[in-house]
Amino acid sequence: MLTNDPRRRPAHEPVLLDRVLALFAPALAERPAVLVDATVGLGGHADALLSAHPELTLVGLDRDPKALAASTARLARHGDRVHLVHAVYDRMPEVLAELGRPAVDGVLFDLGVSSMQLDLPDRGFAYAQDAPLDMRMDQTAGKTAADVLNTYPAEDLARILRDYGEERFAARIAKAVVHERAREPFATSARLVRLLYDTVPAASRRTGGHPAKRTFQALRIEVNGELEVLRQALPAALDALRVGGRIVVESYQSLEDRLVKQAFAEQARSRTPPGLPVELPGHGPRLRLLTRGAEQAGEQEIEHNPRAASVRLRAAERIEAA
Numbered sequence: 001m002l003t004n005d006p007r008r009r010p011a012h013e014p015v016l017l018d019r020v021l022a023l024f025a026p027a028l029a030e031r032p033a034v035l036v037d038a039t040v041g042l043g044g045h046a047d048a049l050l051s052a053h054p055e056l057t058l059v060g061l062d063r064d065p066k067a068l069a070a071s072t073a074r075l076a077r078h079g080d081r082v083h084l085v086h087a088v089y090d091r092m093p094e095v096l097a098e099l100g101r102p103a104v105d106g107v108l109f110d111l112g113v114s115s116m117q118l119d120l121p122d123r124g125f126a127y128a129q130d131a132p133l134d135m136r137m138d139q140t141a142g143k144t145a146a147d148v149l150n151t152y153p154a155e156d157l158a159r160i161l162r163d164y165g166e167e168r169f170a171a172r173i174a175k176a177v178v179h180e181r182a183r184e185p186f187a188t189s190a191r192l193v194r195l196l197y198d199t200v201p202a203a204s205r206r207t208g209g210h211p212a213k214r215t216f217q218a219l220r221i222e223v224n225g226e227l228e229v230l231r232q233a234l235p236a237a238l239d240a241l242r243v244g245g246r247i248v249v250e251s252y253q254s255l256e257d258r259l260v261k262q263a264f265a266e267q268a269r270s271r272t273p274p275g276l277p278v279e280l281p282g283h284g285p286r287l288r289l290l291t292r293g294a295e296q297a298g299e300q301e302i303e304h305n306p307r308a309a310s311v312r313l314r315a316a317e318r319i320e321a322a
Contacts, residue, residue, distance in 0.1 A: 013305040014044030016297055016313055020108065020248055021052055023290060023315045027105045027246040028053045035106035036061065036096070036240070038089035038233065043071035045108060050078045059099060060084045061092065063138040063224075088138075090233040096240060105245045107237040111230070112252035113137075113220065127212035130190035135216075135223045145219040149186040154178045164227070164255065165218030173199050173215060189216075217253060227255060234263040238287065241318040246290070248315045257294055257312040264289060264316050282320075290315040 014020070028035060032055045037046045040060030050058055058081060062068050068084055075082045085095050089109070096102050133146040149157070154174045161170035176199045177186070186192055193212045200211035221227055237247060251257040264287060271283040294312035302309045 013307070014048065015110065015250055015305065015308045015311050016295075016301070017045065017048055019295065019313065020045055020250075021048060023248050024049060024106050024108075024246055025052070027244055027317070028056055031055055032057070033105035034059065034101050034103075035108065036092060036104050036237070038092060038107060038109045038237065039111060040071045040084065041067050041110065043074040045110060046071065046082075047074055047078075049108075050075065050081060057081050057101075058083070059095065059101065059104070061087045061089050061095060063088045065138065065140065088229055090229045090236070092233060092240065093236050102240065103242045103245075104240050105242055107241065107245075107247045109230075109233075109237070109247075109249040109251075111226075111250060111256050127189055127193050127210065127216045130188050133186055133189055133192065133219075135220045137224050143223060145223050146186050148219055148222055149177055149192070150181050160222045161215060161218045163218075164221040165214035165216075166254070167214040167218065169200055221255070227259065230256060230259055234259065238263065238267055238316075238318070243318050243321055245318045246315060247318075248313065250311050250313050251294075252307075252310045252312070257314070260314050261294070264314060268316065284320055286318065286320045287316040288319045290317055 024035065027033065028049070030053075033053065034057045035049060037049075037058060037060045040046050040062045041064075043060070046058055046060055050056055058075075058078075060068075060071060060075070060082065062071065062084075063086070065086060068086055072084055075084070083099060087095055092107075093102075096104065133144060133149065135145040136142050148160075152160075154171075154177075157174035157177055158170040161167040161173055167173065173196065176195055177192075180186070180191075180195055192215070196211045196215055234249075241247060249260045251260055267287040268285050268289050270279060270285055272278075272280045291314050294314050296313075297305075297308035297311050
């Protein structure tokens with residue numbers, strides 16, 4: 001049975017844990033290092049990193065108060081080496097300044113929806129069960145998915161479905177939503193799923209996966225401003241890294257991974273004007289890429305932890321001060 005009590009919740013399986021530990025080890029081992037877990041969630045990665053590095057101090061951010069309650073309980077045994085903050089990760093520079101730690105040795109992003117958010121029916125993230133159309137990662141603030149469905153003009157609905165869900169039938173779905181909400185506002189996920197089954201052509205349903213997957217992703221991204229927050233947070237995280245510090249990002253859909261790839265590539269290239277025979281001082285690459293493209297989970301991990309199936313991991317090391 002699912003529960004809001006973090007002490008009774010099923011065990012959380014952090015994705016690609018061994019690879020994350022290996023990537024961070026050179027930056028954290030055998031010294032008093034500082035790492036930011038920008039999406040601490042249920043604390044799986046954080047707990048393992050703190051256990052592996054006895055001198056590590058961890059700053060954990062999360063916008064979800066329920067996740068923070070769970071990670072607080074899980075990480076309590078590490079005492080004052082842990083600082084947990086209720087904040088969206090684009091506030092990282094502000095949080096680090098308040099803690100007096102403007103430079104860090106590691107930053108971890110485990111993006112997307114947490115296991116807890118998917119497992120708790122009242123959050124509305126999962127289309128497989130009927131639930132209120134909420135989808136807020138922080139249920140104390142902001143608009144819900146129902147607000148988006150019931151108030152956005154058809155053109156804006158089509159835009160977010162197309163841009164954030166990569167939905168081929170965005171305009172058709174938006175038109176159907178506007179027609180249906182005039183009869184009765186949307187409140188729960190089951191009615192939206194039925195509309196999507198009726199609107200998405202049967203041929204696409206047979207080959208394109210569940211017809212609700214793309215729409216639910218788009219609504220979640222819009223409700224939480226996920227891409228804009230990530231777009232602002234990545235450069236700030238890279239700037240916070242000391243020389244030799246490392247960043248690891250796990251993303252679960254192509255839009256996030258594209259932003260990560262672009263942010264890393266921008267700082268991994270030389271800024272010396274083309275044609276010059278030598279690298280100008282202060283114009284070399286600021287990052288060294290640690291992964292060739294995006295790494296994926298192996299079959300064994302996916303079988304054990306299905307959430308790992310869509311993960312794309314990228315990592316880089318700071319080699320020159322920003």
